Amino acid sequence: MATGLFALLSGAVPVRAQVSFGRAEKCVDDWLFRLGDDTTARMPAFDDSGWRRLTLPHDWS
Numbered sequence: 001m002a003t004g005l006f007a008l009l010s011g012a013v014p015v016r017a018q019v020s021f022g023r024a025e026k027c028v029d030d031w032l033f034r035l036g037d038d039t040t041a042r043m044p045a046f047d048d049s050g051w052r053r054l055t056l057p058h059d060w061s
Helices: 002-012
Strands: 031-033 052-054
Touching: none
Parallel strands: none
Antiparallel strands: 031 052
8 A cells, every 4th residue: 555655746846857959159150051071171272162051940851
């Protein structure tokens, strides 16, 4: 009987869950995407004219 009462009352205790999605960043315009890795992409003179422009939010389809 006591075990059943404990199980009933322990389920009635409110549980507060903290959800964290990592670091928040402000998304601005001018996001570009290209599948793959290019080591020259970090250069200031890199030509990204062939990259795809993304609008956020984006569903990756």
